Amino acid sequence: MQSKQGKGREDSGRSEIADHGHSGGGQQREVGRQELPVDRALPELKRSLAANRPAILIAQPGAGKTTRVPPALLNEPWLDGRKILMLEPRRLAAVSAADYIAESFGETSGGTVGYRIALDSKTGRNTRIEVVTEGILTRMLQSDPSLEDVGLVIFDEFHERNLQGDLGLALALQSRMVLREDLRLLVMSATIDPEPVSRVLGGADVIRSEGRVYPVETIHVPASRELPLERRTAQAVRRAWDETDGDVLVFLPGVREIARAREELLRGGGLPGAEILPLHGGLGREEQRRAVRPSAGGRRKIVLSTTLAESSITVEGVTAVVDSGLIRTQAFSPRTGMSRLVTLTESLESADQRRGRAGRTAPGRCYRLWSREEESGMPAARVPEMLQSDLAPLALELAAWGVRDPRELDWIDAPPEAGYAEALALLRRLHALGDDGVITAEGRAMSALGVHPRLARMIRRAVGRGLGALACDLAALLQEQANSPAPSGGAVTDAASLLPRLEALQASPRFFGGARTPEDRAAERAARLRAIAGLPAGPSGDPAAAGLLLAYAFPDRVGRRRGGGRFLLSGGRGAFVPERELLSREEYLVAADIDDRGAEGRIWLAAPLEAHDVERFAAEEGTEEIRVEWDAEREAVSALRIRRIGAVVLRSVQVSSPDADDVAAALLAGIRASEGRLLPWSKEARELQHRMRFMHAADDAFPASDDAALLADLEDWLLPYAAGVRSAAQLRKLNLAQLLEQRLTWEQRRTLDAEAPTRLTVPSGSRITVDYSDPERPSVAVKLQEMFGQTQTPRIGRGRVPVTVQLLSPARRPVQITSDLANFWKETYFEVKKDLKGRYPKHYWPDDPNGAEATRHVRPRR
Structure with a gap:
């Protein structure tokens, strides 16, 4: 089909299909036959697969790998009539690839070529090429680990490194190793580093298809970061519109940016005849096809897309790409157990993929909204989802596969230990795993639903309460990500509540042809979830029960109000709702969407939880305990009967006995x-x-009695005498000295009195208290005159430890400290005597202290 502009307007999807025969469903016809770069790699690829060697096909964007490779292999003898299963990372890519390949056979999807995606499929008895999303492969392997009717599994666009893609490859590898040695595996990508993939595949053949169909010129158009993104984008789009003849594909991080850029383009004008279309996963099938296919009447298009159009999908007629350089992705925090959307700089790998979109049907241009200098600082490759995602779905799949330790499988990047441990803890809380890590019957039933384990648990529990339809509606709303940030104005709103959205969904017509609004799309998804769960059509039920159902999905996010819009969540984390939100006044709520920034996360989406539902949920999932603990403020033991859901205390009452x-x-x-x-x-x-410490230092047969040792051994020496004691006041009535003495045997008490006496008798006859506060240097403080005639230092501890003597003046002030009295009398006494005699002339200061009479008075009495 030729446009009025006359450049690159042929049906590129059809032109990529070569004329290859096949063994099923009619003769493949040649449509717009054109040689593509991948054609030259096909012979080598066939040889590798014929030799039953895993293969990696590296082919540039536009080389035709997605639509050329499966038909080219359909008649290979080793396939022996079995299916080719090709995995695509996105639903639209899977449907588009199936439609294009089917058209090459003169058919529609559902014949020789079919597809299976979440909640939708078109396949038949004669389907030989089946295009599926990655989660579908996991479901197929779980139900038939040997994949008996499949001869080849192709992992397309593997550079995206989706969680389900990595899981599917790991399971397929184990299936090939244990059950199906003849199962062929092929990994295809434009930009992936083949070395890690080849290593996991056990040494795969790497086949390269060089060159792309048309050259693409790269133009850097940096603009001031102070300008809003939509303004910078619009400037580059208008330049691309003027400088090229085909359609323009614009990459933006999210739906919000797409809406703003579209408004800016419409407001600014200068794009005569342009059809400006969004392209993202939230659109209905027909809206997505309208963005992908040529415009009616040959009008030029400007397609504003998320990463959806980055690979696999050909937006026909594109000769110019405008790349914002940004992506939006989910980042999971094992610390909080929560995910949040973050906007990041894209990788060079992604930038190359986007650039390649401009050269699929004609020479093109890529306008990058950053400088060459900025490009040098961009990451080389995207971070695999395995390293930054919620691993609960992965952990449930592995448990269903029979794997307790993910190290049993071969991974390109193994699941991070912290994130995987968090996932296992959640699955145990959802009753999907037992304490031993083995999947439960409930876990198997949850796995079969094909949704996140949280939502699966909610649906399963709701069915038992007769609320299954309502749970499917809630799950559909959450899967469609209908939530949006609460408005920033000061008006009172209910924007953070799920209930208005649920009511709108229930009131929306069940229109399934080409969903236009979030409610329409959610209604379609809800209906299909009902079918999977085996629920009949009919009313959904009272939206007021939404809080209870959400609690089954998010048992760690049941919140109780603390005031000022702040809540304590059952998982132990704090969270808040702005006080302008009506939800901030609820006593209880369940948070379905919350970020993990700061000490308290902001709740973006929640449902109130009625008091009677709190009690109902607590009866099933809560705990009741008698907590006996020390109340430091009251200085007494407190005994409370506590009813709680995790960290949220519902009530507590005193226990008397x-x-x-x-x-x-x-x-x-x-x-x-x-x-x-x-x-x-x-x-x-x-x-x-x-004294006991001193003796322990001298003889370790004595028990250690320092503060740390006493606290460590409270059970041995205090507890037997503390029966009935519940307060500090009662504790003070105990005779601690007696309790400490009970730690010694009768013989040790005798030794203690003999070798660590409380007092020493000095030459004056005084009994001086011995200070043992320093167990290594026991000491006495005595007036110097009372020690006349004491020629040697007194010793204790079986004569091994000298007593440190602190000699005092008549006014009891220290004049000398010594552990060697003999040396003091000989070397120091006379200097001390001069000073003391001058200050205390009436006192007795003999010339021979060794032979003098000791006195406690001014002078000796005789």
Whole structure:
């Protein structure tokens, strides 16, 4: 079909189909026969597959790999009448590829060529080429691990590294190794590094198809980052419109940016006759086809697309690409268990894919909204979903496959340990896995529904309550991502509530021909979910039950109001709803969409949870416990009966007669938390502790008695005497010195008194208290005159430890500290004597301290 502009307007999808015979469903016809680069690689590819070697086909965008390769292999002898299964990463790509290949046979999808995507399929008894999305392969492998009727599995556009694609390859590899040695595997991509893939495949043949159909000129058009993205995009689109003759394909990160760019283009004018069309996954089938196929009457198109058009899909007639350089993707946080949409700079790999869209049908141009300098800092390749996604669906599939440890399979990138552990914890909470990690009967039933485990659990539980249809509506709304950020204005709104959307869905007509609104699309999806779940058509049920159903899907996101729009979630995390939202006034809610930024995440979408539903859910999924713990404020043991859902406490009441063992454990925990300050220490108890520490240092047969050791051994020495004690006041009535003494045997007490005496008798006759606070240097403080005649330092601890003597003036001020009295009398006394005699002339200061009489008075009495 030729446009009025006359350049690149032929049906490129059809032109890529070569004339190859096949063994099923009619004769393939030649449509717009044109040699494509991939044709030259086909002989080598056939040889590799005939030798039963895994293969990797690297072919540039526009080379024709998606539509040429499957028909070219259909008559290979090794296929032996079995199917070719080709995986595409997107639904639209799968349907488009099937339609194009079917047209080459003069058929429509459902004959020789068919497709299967989520909730939709067109296949028949004679289908030989089946194009599926990646999740469908997983379902097929789970139901038939050997894939008996499949001879070849093709992983197309594998560079996108979707989670389901990586999983499908890992399962297919194990199936080939254990059950089907003759199962052929082929990986195709334009930009992937083949080395890691070849390694996982056990040494695959790498076949390259060089060159693309038409050359593409790259033009960098950087603009000020202060300009809004839609303004920068519109400027580049108008330039591309003026400088090229075909259609313009524009890559933007999301639906919001597409809407703004379209408004900017319509407002600015300068695009005579242009048909400006969006292209994203939320559109109905007919709207998507309208964007992909040539315009009626040959009008030029401007297609504003997400990553949907990055690979596999040919937007016919495109000769110019405008690339914003941005992508939007889900980022999962194992720390919070939550996903959020983030906008990132695309990789050079993605940029090359997008650039290739301009050279599919004619020479083209690619306008990049960044500079060459910025390009040098862009990531080389996209981050695989495996490394940044919610792994709960993967973990459920592996459990259904019989794998407990993902390391049992071969991966290009293995699942991250933290994210996988988080996924397993969620699956146990959803009752999909037992404590031993083995899938439960409930888990198998959830897996069969083909939706996220959270939604599958909700549907399964709702069916048992007669609310299955309502759960399907809720699941459809969440899958369609109908939620949008709450408005930023100050007016009171209900934008964060799911209920208005649910009511709109229930009121929408069940129109399934070409869904136009989010409600229409969700209604179609809900109807198909009902069919999968085996539910009859009919009313959905009361939307007021939505909160209860969501709680089954998000048991970790049941929230209780803390005030000011803030909620505590059952998973332990804080969250908030702006106070302008009506939801902020609810006592309980369930958050379906929440970000993980900051200490408290913002709730974007939730449903209120009625009080009676809270009780109902708590009876099934909550816990009741008697918590006995130390109340530091009251300095007493507290015993409460607590009803809770995770971290959310529903109610608590005092328990009058808690278990005695629990009380004792709480008491000891309180003492330890106070670092021993709650113990009833007396002067006598401290002195005994210090003496016991001294003896332990000298003889390790004595028990360790420092504070840390006493706290560690509370159960041994305190607990037997603390029966019935529930408060610090009662604890203070205990005689701690007696309790410490009970730690010693009778013989140890005798040794303690003999070798660590409380007092020493000095030459004056005084009994001086020994200070053991430093167990390595016990000491006495005594007036110097009382030590006359003591020629040697006193020793304790079986004579091994000298007592440090602090000699005092008559006014009891320290004048000397010594552990060697003999040396003091000989070397130091006389200098000290001069000073003391001058200050205390009436006191006795003999010239021979060794032979002098000790006195506690001014002078000796005799």
